[in-house]
Amino acid sequence: MPTNGAGKPAKKLISIQRNAAQHWVGDGFPVRTLLAYPELGSLISPFLLLDYAGPIEFPPTEKHLGVAEHPHRGFETVTIVYAGEVEHRDSSGGGGRIGPGDVQWMTAASGVVHEEFHGRDFARRGGILEMVQLWVNLPARDKMSPPRYQNILNNQIPIASLPNGQGSVRVIAGEFGRFTGPARTFTPIHVWDLQLASEQRIDLAVPDGYNATLVVLKGTVRVNGCETIGVAEAGLFDRAGGHICIDSAHDATALLLCGEPIDEPIVGSGPFVMNNAEEIRQAIADYQGGKMGHLSPRGTYSEIP
Ligand code: MN
Secondary structure (H helix, E strand, C coil), rough: CCCCCCCCCCCCCHHHHCCEEEECCCCCCCEEEEEEEHHHHHCCCEEEEEEEEEEECCCCCCCCCCEEEEEEEEEEEEEEEEECCEEEEEEEEEEEEECHHHHHHHHCCCEEEEEEEECCHHHHEEEEEEEEEEEEECCCCHCCCEEEEEECCCHHHEECHHHCEEEEEEEEEEEEECCCEEEEECEEEEEEEEEEECCCEEEEEEECCCCEEEEEEEECEECCCCCCCCCCCEECCCCCEEEHHHHECCCCCEEEEECCCCCCCCECCEEEECCCHHHHHHHHHHHHHCCCCCCCCCHHHHCCC
């Protein structure tokens, strides 16, 4: 169980991202962007962006709420659902409906066109939507590899218990102790979905040399004994150091994201993230030329698997 620092110093807290303003992505996702590469690039690499949607209650509707057809190239979009349902389909043939606890790991790589909507049954029923969308960068060598789609269901994600009733860790990607997450990744990454019990001190071993970010979704925690991180806030940690100490005042939900940094230039524009401006021009031309494919006409919800 990686709950000791293995003799290494703690990772220093570099900054806390606070007060993210809400904006709408399409008409389905009211998000707060807690992490974004234009400001934080090398501090959060290999991650690029994290949008936290909700929690917000939607009334029942027959409308298709969400984001219509749009492209991506050069990275992966990872959607982690906490409440509600999301439906997706893309031009590489990937698609599915995911609900609470499920994860969609879409590798856009050389390019896809996709759409993201509330699930039909959820929309008709109405209810709380809460989800995270994380963008994971690809190294230059993999940016033009073929797209792929991993639909990861809740029951495929192992849950590691922390000692002494401190809580649990859902291992979405990478490893935690003897548990291995189901997501296949291009570079070394750990994505841990933490449920922390109140009044606990948890010492998490996080690899020396990895960037690490703690994103709090519920509750309040203190890290390394001093700084407080609250709801919809993210603590960024130094690459150096081998562990992070977390004190939970109340029950808390948080994502611990860490990974080996990709130390390459990042040049992005909207849905494309590449290494230089010429590659962005090419991405726009390829999208406009139809090279990222198209979705078949939407028809009805029932066509979606
Ligand atoms: Mn998208």
